[in-house]
Amino acid sequence: MTTAAPAQANPTSGVGPLLRGWRERRKVSQLELALRADSSARHISFIETGRSRPSEETLLRLADHLDVPMRDRNSLLLAAGYAPRFRQTPLDDPSMGPLREGLEQLLTGYEPYPALVVDATYDVITANRSLAMLLEGVPEHLLAPPLNAMRLTLHPEGLAPRIRNLREWRGHLLHQMERQIALQRSDALRAVYEEVAAYPVEDPGVDAFEAGTDVPYFALPLRVEHDGHVLSFISSISTFNTPMDVTVAELAIETLLPADPATVKYLQTHQP
Numbered sequence: 001m002t003t004a005a006p007a008q009a010n011p012t013s014g015v016g017p018l019l020r021g022w023r024e025r026r027k028v029s030q031l032e033l034a035l036r037a038d039s040s041a042r043h044i045s046f047i048e049t050g051r052s053r054p055s056e057e058t059l060l061r062l063a064d065h066l067d068v069p070m071r072d073r074n075s076l077l078l079a080a081g082y083a084p085r086f087r088q089t090p091l092d093d094p095s096m097g098p099l100r101e102g103l104e105q106l107l108t109g110y111e112p113y114p115a116l117v118v119d120a121t122y123d124v125i126t127a128n129r130s131l132a133m134l135l136e137g138v139p140e141h142l143l144a145p146p147l148n149a150m151r152l153t154l155h156p157e158g159l160a161p162r163i164r165n166l167r168e169w170r171g172h173l174l175h176q177m178e179r180q181i182a183l184q185r186s187d188a189l190r191a192v193y194e195e196v197a198a199y200p201v202e203d204p205g206v207d208a209f210e211a212g213t214d215v216p217y218f219a220l221p222l223r224v225e226h227d228g229h230v231l232s233f234i235s236s237i238s239t240f241n242t243p244m245d246v247t248v249a250e251l252a253i254e255t256l257l258p259a260d261p262a263t264v265k266y267l268q269t270h271q272p
Contacts, residue, residue: 015059015080020048022066022076025182036065056082069184070249088246091125099248100126110255112267114233120250121188122149129272131256134159134226149254150177154196161202164223164230170201172220221259229266232259 023033023044030041030048039058046052047062054062059080063073074084089096107115107128114134116127124147135143139157152158154170163169177193180186221232233256243249258264 014050015054015076016048016050018076018079019044019059019062019066022063022068022072023048026066028066033062033065037061054080056080056085060085067183070243071246072185074246086244086246086249089248091247096247103253106253112271113258114256115254116149117251117253118149119247119252120184120186121192122151123147124149124152125251130267133270133272134224134231136226148192150192150196154199156199156202159224160199162225164225165221166201168220169222219259222256226266227270229262231263231266233257233263234259 023030028036030044033039034041034044037058039062043052044062047054056077059076059082060073063076068076070086071088074086077084091100103117103126107117107126111128111130114128114131116131117125119125135152138152138159142152142155142158150173153163153173154160160166160170174193174197177189177196181190181193219234221234223230223232225231236255236257238253238255240248240251258267
């Protein structure tokens with residue numbers, strides 16, 4: 001059974017302060033938003049101060065131009081007195097069967113390259129066998145549900161000791177989460193960030209990436225040891241186009257593509 005997304009707004013605050021908060025978060029003036037959304041600065045000012053109640057269509061148009069996440073669009077609608085527009089369907093719902101099957105086929109198709117699907121807080125929804133190969137030897141307590149990709153990567157008992165360019169990769173991941181926190185209103189994501197940012201970081205020594213290499217990397221690689229070999233990956237993240245469900249909107253597919261010929265050869269000869 002599908003359910004509406006849970007409300008995060010405080011109905012007593014009204015839609016005005018919420019809309020103003022998103023506009024200020026995006027650093028957009030009332031005039032600029034009005035020009036983008038074919039409205040007027042006066043009308044937007046009236047909405048933000050509570051002097052005018054926006055129509056459902058106007059509110060959704062403003063939210064679209066402010067790139068408000070789908071979950072929070074429901075909160076805006078609730079605060080304005082409207083019903084939530086977007087559903088939040090559990091992935092184990094029968095209606096999600098085609099999506100689950102499609103994701104599994106996609107991840108299998110990426111093998112022998114590692115790939116996984118995560119939600120808005122980086123909990124792993126599903127992964128292929130090639131990723132499981134990289135996680136060999138990780139303690140069971142880190143592999144117990146809910147499996148979190150950031151925790152697995154940066155925990156001192158996880159992949160962190162095996163990552164040759166840990167400081168660079170850790171900085172990249174934390175910056176990625178900081179950008180998401182700045183764009184969203186997610187206490188859960190902030191809690192994950194605060195946890196992993198507090199993990200101790202040991203000096204991994206000099207890596208070939210730091211010292212210079214003949215491999216012409218076109219993006220920051222993840223350089224991780226596996227069975228005595230250093231594998232180099234470039235991370236690529238994909239999301240769904242025009243989702244109509246909160247659950248689907250918050251899914252991301254991450255693939256680890258080989259960054260050098262040696263990694264390609266290793267993965268092809270060590271298929272799980």
